[in-house]
Amino acid sequence: MTLDSLPPLRESLAQHGLLAKKSFGQHFLLDLNVTRKIARLAGPFEGRAVIEVGPGPGGLTRALLESDASKVIAVEKDPRFLPLLAELTEATNGKLVVVEADALEVDETALLSEHAGGAAGHLVSNLPYNVGTPLLLKWLTGPWRPRALTLMFQKEVADRVAAHASDDAYGRLAVISQAICEARVVMDLPARAFTPPPKVASAVVHLTPLPVRPSDADLKALERVTAAAFGQRRKMLRSSLKGLGGDALCEKAGIEPTARAEEIDVAGFLRLARAL
Ligand code: SAM
DSSP states (O other): OOGGGSOOHHHHHHHTTOOOOGGGTOOBOOOHHHHHHHHHHHOOOTTOEEEEEOOTTSHHHHHHHTTTOSEEEEEESOGGGHHHHHHHHHHTTTSEEEEESOTTTOOHHHHHHHHHSSSOEEEEEEOOGGGHHHHHHHHHHSSOOOSOEEEEEEHHHHHHHHOOTTSTTOSHHHHHHHHHEEEEEEEEEOGGGSBSOOSSOEEEEEEEEOSSOOOHHHHHHHHHHHHHHHHTTTSBHHHHTGGGTHHHHHHHHTOOTTOBGGGOOHHHHHHHHHHO
């Protein structure tokens, strides 16, 4: 069997008697034109491996298997999909490896070394919405360094990742994400693109690591500063950052103490973190 000779996704789901489970955040992309577009936006992979979280019925997986990735390592928590995904492994002569696991718990470096012979890899996922943010934070701040991340979120979360200073959606998630990566919304998708449709629209964010990464100590300090500053986002920094040094901290970082959190760009927050 080859990838081309596989039945359409709807048929595969019906053959295996599979229905979406709400508790696993399951909303499927069954249109290969859409999943191919996401795979194109995520690439090129130039022969590197891709980790896909939550393959489900495998629509995005099929598109990734057609790409220039050397290997697709798919991490799925719901065992009901394993027989269906095994057909994909067979159709692609082992280019796909499926691992039954919780993506929050897996060691990506170990997965890549075991299945792709090295740690270089990309992350692509139509994320389960209930764990999207914790997974993003794990990939940004954990020990594994992905080459790039291409992630489908609820639109509101995608906007919070890619927002700039003074945008309504600007907050902790934007500052932490953009201290480490360049983040762009590259595609919007209406709820009706999914089966079953979720309540809200979705968007794909592409994140590429910046050439210089803040140290772990700076990132820890950044978490403290952004938690305090955005915890009271309407207050002046001299007051929201009082517990961390207030006026003196702002002056050391070259930041106006009368400014509010939403006015400070990522570079400004990094100066505050380093001054802490
Ligand atoms: N990639 C498929 C698609 O685009 O049609 C499915 C996307 S669906 C939004 C999310 C998938 O993530 C489901 O298959 C779900 O079972 C899986 N999932 C949920 N929580 C997970 C976790 N903690 N670790 C791994 N997979 C998870």
